[in-house]
Amino acid sequence: MPDLIPPPLSLYVHLPWCVRKCPYCDFNSHGARGELPFDDYVAALVRDLEHDLPLVWGRTVHSVFFGGGTPSLFPAAAIEAILSAASARLRFAPDAEITLEANPGTAEHDRFEGYRAAGVNRISFGIQSFDDGCLQRLGRIHDSREAEAAVKLAQDAGFDNLNLDLMYALPGQDLAMAERDLERAFALQPAHISHYQLTLEPNTVFYARPPQGIPDDDLAWDIQEHCQALLAGAGYGHYETSAYARPGRQCAHNLNYWRYGDYLGIGAGAHGKITLGAEQAILRRWKHKHPATWMAAAGTDQAIGGNDRIAPAQRPFEYMLNALRLHEGFALADFEVRTGLPRARIAAALEQARANGWLQVDDVRVAPTALGRRFANDVISLFL
Structure with a gap:
């Protein structure tokens, strides 16, 4: 890995x-x-x-x-x-x-x-x-x-x-x-x-x-x-x-966001995504939505609406949900370091999308075609 x-x-x-x-x-x-x-x-x-x-x-x-x-x-x-x-x-x-x-x-x-x-x-x-x-x-x-x-x-x-x-x-x-x-x-x-x-x-x-x-x-x-x-x-x-x-x-x-970067979210209802390198984990954290509720608890654990660790099996879909919005697509090396997964994990789905005319795929990069951009939901669903 x-x-x-x-x-x-x-x-x-x-x-x-x-x-x-x-x-x-x-x-x-x-x-x-x-x-x-x-x-x-x-x-x-x-x-x-x-x-x-x-x-x-x-x-x-x-x-x-x-x-x-x-x-x-x-x-x-x-x-x-x-x-x-x-x-x-x-x-x-x-x-x-x-x-x-x-x-x-x-x-x-x-x-x-x-x-x-x-x-x-x-x-x-x-x-x-x-x-x-x-x-x-x-x-x-x-x-x-x-x-x-x-x-x-x-x-x-x-x-x-x-x-x-x-x-x-x-x-x-x-x-x-x-x-x-x-x-x-x-x-x-x-x-x-x-x-x-x-x-x-x-x-x-x-x-x-x-x-x-x-x-x-x-x-x-x-x-x-x-x-x-x-x-x-x-x-x-x-x-x-x-x-x-x-x-x-x-x-x-x-x-x-679209390159699956990290972001700290502060304020009522704010969402964040943080990569924890020492733990080799990805955390999603969100805050309580109502301003008065959040303000009363801000600075304590009670302000947190939820903490989710993104399981490895979920990461390909999450990554594609963002990266395939970009016309430039993504580098396969970036997929590996930002998900902690080998590119082999998505090889079958990439091949299916390529065969459908939805993605351009080579040894380095993946990018959506014009047809793939039109059927983005179908492309992304291959990675569920």
């Missing part, structure tokens, strides 16, 4: 509140009611981090991601306090990518300047659409004018590494509307665009009461193909299932 070698490490910080929960959202987010306990939450994050530090002693953090919820609800001073506490306890790489998710409806110029001064160097905007009708049907709190203004505010504050989240196959959307969304995004010249299909997830309002006018599968596929061509024509490389970037501007934090 190959040695299980700890991969690069990231830090995920969950900030769980938003102005109003969207009807399609299945994330651990909670509508704000009254004044938010920013100081108490930051103090709880520090306690949570200190409790998990023994898992990652001596390791370097290569990226930080503030996810939510709506992290841009937090004032810049709170973000600075979190980053200062984290960098005092963990070694940060000099070029660490530090991303903060932002809602255009909570954008302020001074706040972006404060985020940049705090150390944030990448902003991810939840735009979803530039069509006001679509935004209303999605339950968003911003309109298209506010979306464009928010991006420009961030650019004026000195941010040049911006992601725009856009969704397609929205209620009432046709191909021309999806095209206009991309054209308006291109005009803002972001470094990165996340472009993904609306899905009806369990435990959401849309799942219980599906909205009218959602495009059927044929139209959704037409929109996807057309938009992929538009993105390519505008210079955005399609490097992952739903991610497109200018050269050199891929999201380092998400790449670490």
Whole structure:
């Protein structure tokens, strides 16, 4: 068996509140009611981090991601306090990518300047659409004018590494509307665009009461193909299932996920994956989801919702679930050191996928074909 070698490490910080929960959202987010306990939450994050530090002693953090919820609800001073506490306890790489998710409806110029001064160097905007009708049907709190203004505010504050989240196959959307969304995004010249299909997830309002006018599968596929061509024509490389970037501007934090890297997760409902080299084990840890419950217990074992050791038999499926999202695929040597398994363990499944035309396989690398990307679930299921 190959040695299980700890991969690069990231830090995920969950900030769980938003102005109003969207009807399609299945994330651990909670509508704000009254004044938010920013100081108490930051103090709880520090306690949570200190409790998990023994898992990652001596390791370097290569990226930080503030996810939510709506992290841009937090004032810049709170973000600075979190980053200062984290960098005092963990070694940060000099070029660490530090991303903060932002809602255009909570954008302020001074706040972006404060985020940049705090150390944030990448902003991810939840735009979803530039069509006001679509935004209303999605339950968003911003309109298209506010979306464009928010991006420009961030650019004026000195941010040049911006992601725009856009969704397609929205209620009432046709191909021309999806095209206009991309054209308006291109005009803002972001470094990165996340472009993904609306899905009806369990435990959401849309799942219980599906909205009218959602495009059927044929139209959704037409929109996807057309938009992929538009993105390519505008210079955005399609490097992952739903991610497109200018050269050199891929999201380092998400790449670490997809390459089966490690990440420490702090905050209410945060998930982490840590490779324990001395024990030759992979640990998944998650925290209690409700903010009040988690805050009361942060820094103790009672804040932990669960600890799972990933059995060797589970690792091929977990690895492929991530790595095969990438157009570049993966190196077989990386599979071995990140799972602690010999490549022979997946040889039969690789051969079946190659015979089906789903994967390109040689002695060094594995990469999905165009057909394999279209039937990703079928490919991944071979490794269960």
